[in-house]
Amino acid sequence: MNTYESFVHIRRDLHKIPEIGYQEFKTQTYLLNYIHSLPSDRLEVEKWRTGIFVKVKGTHPTKIIGYRADIDGLPISEETTLSFQSMHDGYMHACGHDFHMSIALGILTTIVNDPIKEDVLFMFQPAEEGPGGAEQMIQTETFQKWKPDYIIGLHIAPEYPVGTIATKEGLLFANTSELFIDLVGKGGHAAFPHNTNDMVVAACSLVSQLQSIVSRNVNPLDSAVITIGKITGGTVQNIIAERARLEGTIRTLSVESMKKVKQRIEALVEGVSIGYACQTKINYGSMYHQVNNHGEMTREFMNFVEEQTDVNLIECSEAMTGEDFGYMIKDIPGFMFWLGVDSEFGLHHAKLSPNEDAIGVAIELISQYMRWKSE
Structure with missing residues (x-):
């Protein structure tokens, strides 16, 4: 039997019950049931909303290593042919968080059964896809009480083969912000457009103008x-439409560019308000801080992978992907890496089907790294 087969089964169980942000009730219960099945003499467990903190006491701790796994799914109807498809209509683990959770449980199990020197804090974080749980989770009393000295996270990468990871020093993921713009004018009969303020026309004009900001x-x-x-x-x-709504996303590689882009959006929306005699409202929704990998720690990890494991390391470029893990390493040293899972379909796709062999790769890699880091 594959050493990590039980965590493949866990992944499949979790894949069946995707839940969106702060509604991960079944997911939390499943995770807690497994965690409570482990030897409890070195474990401390605390819940936060639909998330969980699990602290594993080391043999001679001087530091706390943090490890984060996100737990929410997406509002996507699954289109795979898997035998363990989502049982929740309209929802799917289409971003790999079922992988992230099963990997975290595998690392947790390894550390519990074969203790390392340092304490390890596992964070099962809700609402990564929205409205964002990381920033709130690190503000809790529990996090401050068990505040890690450094934090690690991973994200599956469909484009890389199993047995490969990819990361880099510095900026890995972009700053991101949701964007919602509401336009309210004056509706009326289609035969009398001169008596109305058409918000479909206003919305189309605004979309075209927004595309000029980047260029x-x-x-x-x-x-x-x-x-x-x-x-x-x-x-x-x-x-003739009295109301229109635009929904989108903003992504930038610098905090300064995010500020400038938003200033330009606000100026253009104000211009539409005047030009089309309508009321406007902007809501930026969830905003995620860039994932900026700590240079020294990331390079140390990359050297470890190259020199002491069979995992293939790729030094990748930064991506416009958003990840609220950025809040966790904003003030605490840490890093995130891509885990190759070799899927024909990409993240947030209804047919995403990662290769489950990657689960064992990640469990073994991170467990070895934590042990090495504790020596």
Whole structure:
């Protein structure tokens, strides 16, 4: 039997019960049931909302190593042919958080059964996909009481083969912000447009203007993305729309660019308000801080992987992906890396199907690293 087969089964169990942010009740119960099945003499467990803190006492601790796994799913209807498909209609673990949880439980089990010198704090964090749980979780009394000296996290990467990880010093993931813009004008009969203020026309004009921000207001040597992924407006074909709503995302590689992009969005929205005689409202929703890997610690980890493991290391480029793990390493040294899972379909896709062999790779790698870090 594969040493890590039980954690593959755990992944499949978790895959069946995806839940969105702060609604991970079944997920929390499943995780707690497993954690409470482990020897408890060196474990301290505390719940926070739908998340969990688990502290494992080391043999001669001088530091606390932090490890974070996110636990929420996405509002996506699964289209895989897996025998363990989601049982929750309209929801799926389409970002690999089922992998993240099973890997964390595998590392936890390894550390409990074969103690290391240092204490280890496992954080099962809710709401990574939204509205964002990391920033709130690190503000809790429990986190401050068990505050790690450094923190580790991983994210599955469909584009890399199993047995490969990818990371880099410095910026790994972008600053991200949701974007919601509401426009309210004056509706009316389609035959009398001169008596109305058409918000479909206003919304279309605004979308075109927003696309000019990156090309004309962001330094070409920097990077930014503004994507409008959803537009709603109107009721039927012969009524001029009184309301319209744009929903999108902003991504930048620097905090300064994020500020500038938002200033330009606000200026353009104000212009639409005047030009189309309508009321406007902007909501930035969830905002995630960039994942900026700690240089020295990341290089140390990369050297460890190259010199003491069979895992293939790739020094990758930064990505426009968002991850609220950035809040956890904003003031505490730490790093995140991509874990190769070799899937034809990418993150947030209804057919994402990662290779489960990667679970054992990650459990073994991180367990070995924590032990090495404790020596």
